[in-house]
Amino acid sequence: MNKIAILGSTGSIGTQTLDVVASDPGRYEIVGLAAGGNTELLIEQAKRFRPAQVCLATKEAAEQVRPFVPPGTRVLYGEEGLVEIAGGSGADMVVTGIVGSRGLNATLAAIDAGAAIALANKETLVTAGHLVMERAAAKGVPILPVDSEHSAIFQCLNGEDRASVQRIVLTASGGAFRDKRREELADVTVEQALSHPNWSMGAKITIDSATMANKGLEVIEAHWLFGLPYERIDVLIHPESIVHSFVEFVDNSIVAQLGMPDMRVPIQYALTYPERRRTPAARLDLAKAGSLHFREMDFDRYPCLRMAYESGRTGGTAPTVFNAANEVAVARFLRGEIPFLSIERIVEAVLERHTAVANPGLGEIAEADEWARKAAEAAKG
């Protein structure tokens, strides 16, 4: 049986991973589950999947859970607990389904323990891609993409020589406001921004999708996962989210991966790679889909995407700062403190004040991350 640990088991990626696990009885053993504060759901998951250890974000949440999990379950908490679940649960594979750069230490711990990474937590690669990829290569640990676009590219590249890739193209739905002009965005509400046209996801990524920061994070994620320069990573708007991304080869052939917008497909592909198995996801009926649409990206309409490319090209701590400022600005928008368009204004203001450190170590990444968070909290909305 494959031993799986899930970081963020109560979230969108986590619950869909458990759906995949439950759909294939006897194939997987859940050895660790980590959540933030959803104690009720974590207790339910612990009773059903019987992991040897679980983790909550705080001691208080851990104490709430302790009396209700099966006898013998270790109940951990905090960053230390998360790192223990990732690196000390005996998992063959760790699914990184928590949000934000706080997933970095746990991802590194899993790599150090020799576990394969099913990577959903894109912020980890954005904040310290060189360190994660170097560590994984040194340990011979595979980093398997869960993000739908990256899973698509990974599937299209299967067995192909990298030298024959002309470019990869990530598709973008356009998010909640894809049919609005910039002038119409000043007064949009949190509720409107959380209404993604195609995918049901956690709050942070749904807002990132509306600002196009999500695609920016994904461009940087693709740079690290596939070892391609930014000149060969493009983005195209595709409102239906049926073509999950594609690769254009030097002979001008395009290979794309299509499917219904259902994360259980890329999650399962990472879990069973290189094998393909049946999934609980619906089949795509192209005759019913009828027509698919594509339109060019407008970088003036989506400054967060432009800033992500610029940060990626600058490298060093620039992507760390882009990510941290964006995380804080999105949290502030979700708390109702700032209007939607202030997200991009805050990210821009923080990036302007930052001088990137080249080839940063973990300490310099942590410093840049902390500085950017403080600057973004203090920035005028």
Ligand SMILES: NC(=O)C1=CN([C@@H]2O[C@H](COP(=O)(O)OP(=O)(O)OC[C@H]3O[C@@H](n4cnc5c(N)ncnc54)[C@H](OP(=O)(O)O)[C@@H]3O)[C@@H](O)[C@H]2O)C=CC1
């Ligand atoms: N959702 C999707 O379809 C996709 C998501 N991704 C990426 O996957 C990651 C997860 O996204 P998503 O599932 O949508 O997010 P959600 O907000 O739905 O879930 C986040 C998870 O992280 C947990 N969590 C929060 N704080 C902590 C903490 N301090 N310690 C441990 N766990 C914590 C939450 O726990 P709790 O709820 O108990 O507080 C929850 O289980 C993100 O990086 C996102 O960009 C990528 C592609 C698609």
Ligand SMILES: CC(=O)[C@@H](O)[C@H](O)COP(=O)(O)O
């Ligand atoms: C499901 C998934 O992978 C998300 O990252 C999704 O891509 C978000 O959609 P858009 O960013 O294209 O709106």
Ligand SMILES: [Mn+2]
């Ligand atoms: Mn994606």
